[in-house]
Amino acid sequence: MPNEQLQRLLPQIIEDLASRGWSRQDAFLPATLTHELAEECRRRAREGALNPAGTGRGQGLAVREGVRGDHIQWLEAGQAEACDQYLAAMDALRQALNRAFFLGLEDYESHFALYPPGAFYQKHLDRFRDDDRRTLSAVFYLNADWQPEQGGALRLYPEGGGELDVLPTAGTLVLFMSAELPHEVLPASRERLSLTGWFRRR
Numbered sequence: 001m002p003n004e005q006l007q008r009l010l011p012q013i014i015e016d017l018a019s020r021g022w023s024r025q026d027a028f029l030p031a032t033l034t035h036e037l038a039e040e041c042r043r044r045a046r047e048g049a050l051n052p053a054g055t056g057r058g059q060g061l062a063v064r065e066g067v068r069g070d071h072i073q074w075l076e077a078g079q080a081e082a083c084d085q086y087l088a089a090m091d092a093l094r095q096a097l098n099r100a101f102f103l104g105l106e107d108y109e110s111h112f113a114l115y116p117p118g119a120f121y122q123k124h125l126d127r128f129r130d131d132d133r134r135t136l137s138a139v140f141y142l143n144a145d146w147q148p149e150q151g152g153a154l155r156l157y158p159e160g161g162g163e164l165d166v167l168p169t170a171g172t173l174v175l176f177m178s179a180e181l182p183h184e185v186l187p188a189s190r191e192r193l194s195l196t197g198w199f200r201r202r
C-alpha cells in the first residue's frame, strides 16, 4: 500500500479503535491488488491448498463444521507478490498502531479463508483461553460485487447491545479488539473469500 494511503486512513482508524474498539475501511488496498489477492486465493483453492479450519488450540484443536465451515491456508512471506504486498501493508499498519496506542504489537499472522456457499462461523471471540497474544483482529474481504441479499455478513456485537453487519465486499477492512468483540459469519449463497489475521503481542 502506498504510504500516503495509510497516512490518509490512519486518523479515522485510530479514532475508531480508541472510541469503540473496532473500525471499518471501505477501500483499504488498491482495487488491482485486491483483485490479485482474490485470484491467488482461488488458485490455491483449485490446487487443493486450502484445508478445513480447526477451532481451539493444541490438544483441543479440531475441525467442527457445526462451528465454522471455512477452508484456510496460512500465509508465508515470499510465496506470491500480491501476498507480500498485503503483508507489507499490514506491517506498516502494525507499526503505526504501535506508535498511536503503545500496544506492543509484535507480529501479524494471517490466512486466506474460503467459505463455500452455506458455510458460517458461529458467534465467538478471537482470543484463545490459554493464549492471550492475539490482540487486534483484521479481516480483509476479496469479493467483487457483493449484494446484501447474498448474505455472508460479518455480524459484530458491540458492547452496549445491538448488532452490526459488515458485507464482505472487496476492499473492505475490518479491525477489532480480539478479546472484546463477539462476532459471527453468516451463511452466504455464494463463495466468500477473505484474508483474516491477528496482530499479536508477546
Ligand code: OGA
Binding pocket: 113, 121, 126, 139, 153, 154, 183, 184, 185, 194, 196
Ligand atoms: C475468524 C472470523 C470473520 C470474517 O476467522 O475468526 O471471525 O468475516 N472471520 O471472515
Ligand code: MN
Binding pocket: 124, 125, 126, 183
Ligand atoms: Mn473471529
